[in-house]
Amino acid sequence: MAHLILIADIGGTSSRLALVGVDGVPTDIQIHRNDSFKGFEAMIEADLATRDPAVVAAIGGAVLAVAGPADAEFVKLTNRDWSFSKRAIRRYFGWQKFAAVNDFEALAHGVTALGTGDLIPVGEGLSEPRGPVLICGPGTGFGVAGLIQSGRLPAVITGEGGRSRLGATDAEEARLLAHMVGELGPVVVEHALSGSGLARIHRISTGEAISPEAVITAAGRGDDGALATCNLFLRIFGRIAGDLALTFNARGGVFLAGGVSAGLAPFFAASPFREAFEEHPPHEARLAGMAVNIITHPTPGLIGCGQLGARMARSLKPGLHLV
Structure with missing residues (x-):
């Protein structure tokens, strides 16, 4: 199976996750209420647990859009007490590549596709x-x-x-x-x-x-x-x-x-x-x-994440995962 990218639009209240390949089109969109989870890792783990194991095994990277500044190694939501280290979360899930962007940066990448x-x-x-x-x-x-x-x-x-x-x-x-x-x-x-x-x-x-x-x-x-x-x-x-x-x-x-x-x-x-x-x-x-x-698009942040995820998918090396 070709490498896939997990994309996510993580707001202060809810999170939207999907998968994307080199075409940039988000598929299998899932929406989660953030109050149900203690943090990023728990929410992502719960999402992945609902997906086909073969599909999860093909995920080689992730693009997370977060409601807060994302230009430093340590990322924290502005209106929720969630945070992560970019290096740590990448290694935690074994992804080959990882990117975090501000949620409005993701929106900006997607508006021309609306x-x-x-x-x-x-x-x-x-x-x-x-x-x-x-x-x-x-x-x-x-x-x-x-x-x-x-x-x-x-x-x-x-x-x-x-x-x-x-x-x-x-x-x-x-x-x-x-x-x-x-x-x-x-x-x-x-x-x-x-x-x-x-x-x-x-x-x-x-x-x-x-x-x-x-x-x-x-x-x-x-x-x-x-x-x-x-x-x-x-x-x-x-x-x-x-x-x-x-x-x-x-x-x-x-x-x-x-x-x-x-x-x-x-x-x-x-x-x-x-x-x-x-x-x-x-x-x-x-x-x-x-x-x-x-x-009025229901998941506009995922459109932008999809554009970024497509670029990442094209750059992945077949068969490589972190351990």
Whole structure:
């Protein structure tokens, strides 16, 4: 059997694992709740135990996309107490090759492979071929990456944009920020733009402490308080996305990722998102010309991991495994 690569998109809440070969197409996708496991090794072992032993024996490497910085030897999730050493995990599983990347770096590698059925446009705008691309969005935290398409292979820029300080632009945002400072101290973007941030905004605005999923469900029923929460969230999201689009000069398009973006997809069109995105004087026209799309593909991180895994699969030496 040809060498296979195990690929994984590991978030703060759940993990998606699959297999990929030289074609880069993820197969046999499995989804796991992270609360069921003590750490990376336990979760991966449980996943492999569900697969055909002959298939597991053919796995020669792995690409893990993690919700946190991945550019050092020691990798730790930002919003969960999980960590690993790259050398140690590679030897633990006997893989010939191993790579860890930030989860938004994986998303960036995959966005150009998404089709129109995987995206919902937000407003007008066109993507400039091979122009810089921005990927950002809220999930358990708030992720940011940029894709530079010049050259033979695309280059991805990642960072911890979700930890940038959050400001306010009007009285409503100032009141919200004041409450958050009182509760949290210095406030960063993902304190507002994340799943927990959506619930936090709703609690501060209405006094009702419910889950982010419940906020979205209530908004879908037409609840005024929940709709107001979603609109405030999307206004802040639009402003931050506009800030980042200017920073990256995202003429190649802006892709909104993360489970919260997908969950709020029905509300974007009637929300202040696009207005806040463009309202960056004197650059309104530049931002108005940028295409913005919500990613609705169920496992977009695996698409990017698949692209990286295909390159790794082509480089494996037949029959070699670590012991």
